[in-house]
Amino acid sequence: MTNWPAVSIPRTDLSLPSLRIKTTSGTFNSVLSEKPFRMYVCGITPYDATHLGHAATYLTFDLINRYLQLAGQKVDFVENITDIDDPLFERAKRDNQSWEELGDSQIALFESDMAALRVLPPKDYVAVTNAMSSIIFAIEKLVADGFTYELSGSIYFRIAQYLPHLTIRVDDAVRIFAERGGDPAAPGKENRLDPIVWVGNKDDEPGWSSKMGFGRPGWHVECSVIALENLIGKDYLQGGNQGPFAIDLQGGGSDLIFPHHFMTAAIAQALTGIEFASAYVHAGMVGLDGKKMSKSKGNLVLVSTLIKAGNDPMVIRHALLSEGYSADRMWLEETLLTSQARVARIRSALARIEVAPTEKVIQEIAANIADNLDTPKGLQTLDNWAIKTESGEIGGSVGELSRFIDAALGLAL
Numbered sequence: 001m002t003n004w005p006a007v008s009i010p011r012t013d014l015s016l017p018s019l020r021i022k023t024t025s026g027t028f029n030s031v032l033s034e035k036p037f038r039m040y041v042c043g044i045t046p047y048d049a050t051h052l053g054h055a056a057t058y059l060t061f062d063l064i065n066r067y068l069q070l071a072g073q074k075v076d077f078v079e080n081i082t083d084i085d086d087p088l089f090e091r092a093k094r095d096n097q098s099w100e101e102l103g104d105s106q107i108a109l110f111e112s113d114m115a116a117l118r119v120l121p122p123k124d125y126v127a128v129t130n131a132m133s134s135i136i137f138a139i140e141k142l143v144a145d146g147f148t149y150e151l152s153g154s155i156y157f158r159i160a161q162y163l164p165h166l167t168i169r170v171d172d173a174v175r176i177f178a179e180r181g182g183d184p185a186a187p188g189k190e191n192r193l194d195p196i197v198w199v200g201n202k203d204d205e206p207g208w209s210s211k212m213g214f215g216r217p218g219w220h221v222e223c224s225v226i227a228l229e230n231l232i233g234k235d236y237l238q239g240g241n242q243g244p245f246a247i248d249l250q251g252g253g254s255d256l257i258f259p260h261h262f263m264t265a266a267i268a269q270a271l272t273g274i275e276f277a278s279a280y281v282h283a284g285m286v287g288l289d290g291k292k293m294s295k296s297k298g299n300l301v302l303v304s305t306l307i308k309a310g311n312d313p314m315v316i317r318h319a320l321l322s323e324g325y326s327a328d329r330m331w332l333e334e335t336l337l338t339s340q341a342r343v344a345r346i347r348s349a350l351a352r353i354e355v356a357p358t359e360k361v362i363q364e365i366a367a368n369i370a371d372n373l374d375t376p377k378g379l380q381t382l383d384n385w386a387i388k389t390e391s392g393e394i395g396g397s398v399g400e401l402s403r404f405i406d407a408a409l410g411l412a413l
Contacts, residue, residue, distance in 0.1 A: 003125045004115035009069055009407045014362060016071045017370040021064065022326065024257060025167070026279040029248065030068070036076040037068055040227040040277075041122075042252040042260065045082040046106035047091045050113040051300040052320065052331050053286040057253045059317065060283040060325040062119045062410060063373050064249070070407055078230045079122040080223055081107060083129050084216055086181070089205060099206070113303040116313040118410045124230040128222045131229070135217045136210045138225045138271055139197050141237060143212065147270045151188050153200030155212050157221070159193050162266035168258060177259050181219065195263045197221040220263035224276075228268055236272055243274075250277035254284055254328075284328040301331055314411055315339050321375040321409065342383060347413050349386035350398055356388035358396035362404045369408055378409065 021028040041061045044054060061077075068075050082088075083103045092099040107127075114121070128135070139155065142148050148155045166173060174184045174192050184192035196218040201207040207214045228236045231247045246268060250261055257280070265276035285292065288299045306316055319339035323329045349355060361381060368378035382405065389396075406412050 003121045004111040004119075006121055007118050007410075009066060009120075012070055012404060012407060014366060014404070016067070016366050019064070019067050019071070019370050020372055021279070021281055022372045024254075024280045024282045026277060028279040028281065030071075030073075032071060032073050036074040037249070038231040038247040039065065039075060039077045039249040039251065040223070040231060040247055041077070041079050042223060042256055043079040043081045043125075044106070044110055045085045045087055046103045046110065047085075047088040048300070049106060049305075050110050050303045051286075052303065053253065054110075055113065055117060055303050055316070056286050056320050056325070056329075057251075057283040058114065058119050059117065059320050059410070060281075060373065061251045063321075063325075063369065063375070063408075064251075064281075065120050066408055066410060067369055075123075076231055077120070077122045078124045078126065078227060080131075080226045081125070081127040082219065082222065083107070083127045084206065084222075085219060109304055113307075116307055117303070117317050118313070118412060120410075126226045126230060128217070128226070131222070131226050132208055132217075134229050134234075135222055135225045136208060138237070139217060139221060140211045142197065142221075142267070142270060145270070148197060149190060150212075151186070153213065154196055154215070155198035156189060156194040157197045157263070157267055157270070158190060159195065159263070159266055160191050162262075162269070163191075163193070165266075166258075166262065173258060180255070180259060182259055193259070195220050195259065195267075197267070220260060221267050223260070223264045224268040224271065227264075227276075228271065232272075245275050245278040246272055247277050249279050249281060251281045252283070254282040254326075257282055283325050287328065287330045289330065289332060306336075311336065312340075312343070314413060315343050317410060318343050318379065321411075322379055323376060325373050325375070342379070343411075343413065345386045345390075346382055349389040350402055350413055352389060352398070354394040355396040355398050355401075356385055356391075356393035358385070358398075358401040361385045361396070362401060365405065365408065375409065 019030040065075050065077055088099050088103055092102045142157065143155060148157055177184050177193055182195065198212045199215050199218060201214045207216050228246055252261065261280060268276040288301055291299060303316065307313055315336065319335050322339060364381045365378040368374045368381060
């Protein structure tokens with residue numbers, strides 16, 4: 001799959017504090033290792049452009065990726081593209097366009113947005129359509145091992161044995177499952193929460209041949225297989241390169257906690273016999289002017305639209321980093337205006353020959369990021385340095401600070 005251009009991370013000799021991340025569940029382990037840190041982040045369904053909620057999520061994991069690499073840790077970062085899904089088919093049909101053309105156009109736009117925001121590209125950027133043979137093989141194994149059952153031409157995964165890990169009430173889970181693409185009310189299901197892993201072909205939808213018949217995979221199993229194959233290796237079904245967990249980090253927006261990440265983990269464990277991820281980390285949702293941002297409400301703020309309107313991508317990135325990653329937040333017009341002023345002030349300070357001391361500033365920003373990605377405090381540290389520079393303090397290195405905030409915060413100022 002194509003990828004956006006890589007961004008080099010400037011070297012630093014600074015001894016960085018260990019990265020501490022508050023997880024949704026599990027334990028984040030930042031102890032440096034010769035083995036790569038294996039991180040999987042759920043990618044887009046390419047039926048619409050990148051909105052600020054997407055951007056905030058990918059910036060969160062970009063910060064983790066950058067910091068670990070700065071600390072000397074090799075990171076294997078994998079991201080998928082769900083280019084086979086109902087919303088994609090529905091919009092393509094509405095717009096009288098092929099689903100392939102729609103998907104390709106939105107993937108290209110997403111890549112452009114990520115490049116503009118200086119998000120480090122994944123090592124493997126995998127579309128479901130390019131992983132189809134592996135996904136089908138894995139589903140066939142689930143069927144052979146008794147983890148599934150057939151219903152009305154489709155194949156469902158038996159979730160019952162994994163429900164003790166459920167952290168919410170079953171009735172709440174059923175409600176959320178229905179709201180997010182599940183079919184708990186389908187007659188004949190063994191358990192209302194059983195997810196579909198193979199969708200029997202219907203209408204004129206695309207499909208692939210398999211032992212389950214002609215059809216396409218369900219959403220959750222796609223991520224299970226793409227993560228396992230690209231982070232463990234193609235021999236994951238034979239127990240290759242396994243430890244107590246298949247991967248180190250599963251990430252995404254908080255709307256994926258259930259059912260997607262719960263189901264992905266259960267299916268992955270059925271395939272490998274071990275727990276899926278050591279840590280689960282989730283970014284909060286971004287709303288607009290007091291309301292949830294969603295396509296159905298027609299209130300999406302698109303990154304590409306902001307850039308076309310003349311907004312500097314670094315200002316957009318600064319604005320998204322100006323609030324904590326894990327809490328839901330609101331995007332207001334003043335959010336962008338405030339960041340424009342703050343970025344202008346920092347750039348003005350960086351343009352000076354003589355600047356305030358920078359060594360302690362760099363150490364403080366590193367400590368802020370290490371403390372659960374506290375970028376609001378890190379940006380305030382940078383503001384304070386700019387104010388000291390304006391007041392005439394000297395003794396710092398512009399190049400040293402510029403390189404560090406580029407590397408650690410992704411702000412090329």
